[in-house]
Amino acid sequence: MRCILIVGDGMADQPLRELNFKTPIEVANPQAMNRLAQQGVSGLLDPIASGVVPDSYTANLALLGYDPSVVCEGRGAFEAAGAGLHVGQDDVAFRCNFVTVDESLCLVDERAGRIGVEARILGEVVEQIQLKVHSDVEVHFKQALGFKAALVLRGEGLSSKVSVVMPKVGCPVAAIVPLDSSFEAKHTADVLNEFVRLSNQVLKCHLVNVERKFVNHRPANAVLPWGGSRKPDMLFFQEKYGLRAACIAGASLIKGIGKFSGMDVPDVQGATGEFDTDTLAKADAALAAFVGGRDFVYVHVEAADEASHDGDVAGKVAVIQKIDALVGRILDGVDLSDTVVVLAPDHGTSCLTRAHMGDAVPVCFAGVNVVSDGVTVYSERSVYKGGLKRISGKDIMPMVLNYMGK
Numbered sequence: 001m002r003c004i005l006i007v008g009d010g011m012a013d014q015p016l017r018e019l020n021f022k023t024p025i026e027v028a029n030p031q032a033m034n035r036l037a038q039q040g041v042s043g044l045l046d047p048i049a050s051g052v053v054p055d056s057y058t059a060n061l062a063l064l065g066y067d068p069s070v071v072c073e074g075r076g077a078f079e080a081a082g083a084g085l086h087v088g089q090d091d092v093a094f095r096c097n098f099v100t101v102d103e104s105l106c107l108v109d110e111r112a113g114r115i116g117v118e119a120r121i122l123g124e125v126v127e128q129i130q131l132k133v134h135s136d137v138e139v140h141f142k143q144a145l146g147f148k149a150a151l152v153l154r155g156e157g158l159s160s161k162v163s164v165v166m167p168k169v170g171c172p173v174a175a176i177v178p179l180d181s182s183f184e185a186k187h188t189a190d191v192l193n194e195f196v197r198l199s200n201q202v203l204k205c206h207l208v209n210v211e212r213k214f215v216n217h218r219p220a221n222a223v224l225p226w227g228g229s230r231k232p233d234m235l236f237f238q239e240k241y242g243l244r245a246a247c248i249a250g251a252s253l254i255k256g257i258g259k260f261s262g263m264d265v266p267d268v269q270g271a272t273g274e275f276d277t278d279t280l281a282k283a284d285a286a287l288a289a290f291v292g293g294r295d296f297v298y299v300h301v302e303a304a305d306e307a308s309h310d311g312d313v314a315g316k317v318a319v320i321q322k323i324d325a326l327v328g329r330i331l332d333g334v335d336l337s338d339t340v341v342v343l344a345p346d347h348g349t350s351c352l353t354r355a356h357m358g359d360a361v362p363v364c365f366a367g368v369n370v371v372s373d374g375v376t377v378y379s380e381r382s383v384y385k386g387g388l389k390r391i392s393g394k395d396i397m398p399m400v401l402n403y404m405g406k
C-alpha cells in the first residue's frame, strides 16, 4: 500500500457575496475532487486546533504529523533550505521578500508588484552583497520564486530573536528590532538592517528596476528579511513512519519541510508556486515518485493561497480548477486498491479579509480500506455531513497508516 497526500494551500474559504454566498470551491465545482469524495470518507479538519489560525509552515508540519511548536521556532530555515541554501547548526535563516520602498526606505509594496522572472537577475546582484560594518558575518542569499527569497547568516553572536513581521505600508523597512535584551539579538538586528540598506543601494538603480518603472511596474528596490529561525530539529519521515517519501512542491517553504524531513524533493519543471504553476506536471512527478519506489508522496500547490491574499476571487476559482485537474490525473494514474488518496487544504484563506482563517477545512480520504460515507461533493459545506466528523492535523498520519494497513 502507498499514499498520496494532496494539499491545496489556502484552498478553503468562506461564502463570498460576489459568488452569491458560495465558496470558491463550490463555484469551481471540482469534478475530480467530487469523485474522490464519492469514493471516500470526508469531514472537517482543524489543521492545528479549533479556531486557531495557522501559518503555512505550522499547518503543513502538522498535517505531516510534526508538532510545529516542538520542531521549529519559525519558517526561515525551511525557506532557505527549500531555496537551495545550506543551513548549518549555528546559522540563522530568514525568508526574504523583494519589496518596493520609497526614497526614505519606507515600505510601498511588500511584494514589489509581484515581480516575476526578472527577480532572478536582481537576486544575482544581491547574492554578491558583503557586509561592511558587520564584515564578521557571512551573508548567503538566494532568490527563489518571483518576489520570494531566503537569507542565511553565518557567524558569531547571532540570534533568531529579531522582529519577524512585515512592516505596514509607509513604515521604515530597515527598522528590524531585537525581540529580547541579548547582545546576539541586538547584533543580528543591526546586521539585518545593514543588509537591507545595502540591498537598496545595489537595487535602486539596477536596469531591471529602471525598466520596470518605465512601464509603470513597481521596482523591486530592497530586500527585507523576516520569519527568522535556526535549523529545525526533525526526525526523518522514514524513521517516524517507515515510509519512503517524496515531496512535490514549488514553494520553497514546502520544499524545505520535505528536505528537513528527509524526503526526495525533485525540482519539477513548471512548478512555480504561482498562478501559472503546471499542476499536471506535478501530478506526473507524483506518479513518477511511486514508480521510483516511494510509498508516500506529498503534493503541495501554493497558488490558491496566493490568489486569496490578493483578494482575487476569479483567480482562486481558476486555480482550484487547476488543482482539480491534478487530482483527476492522480485518480486516473493510481489504483485505489493499493493507494490511499488524501485531499485537504492546509488552512482556509479568505478572499474577503485576504488573511488565513481559523475555520475547519474539508478533508477527504479514499482507498480500499475506507468506508465511503455517501458524501458526493467536496466542499466546506458538504463535509459537515461526512463520516469523519471533525479531526485535527495530527490525526492525518495515524489515519493514513491505518488505512494503509500498517
Ligand SMILES: [Zn+2]
Residues within 6 Å of the ligand: 009, 010, 055, 056, 057, 059, 305, 346, 347
Ligand atoms: Zn498555507
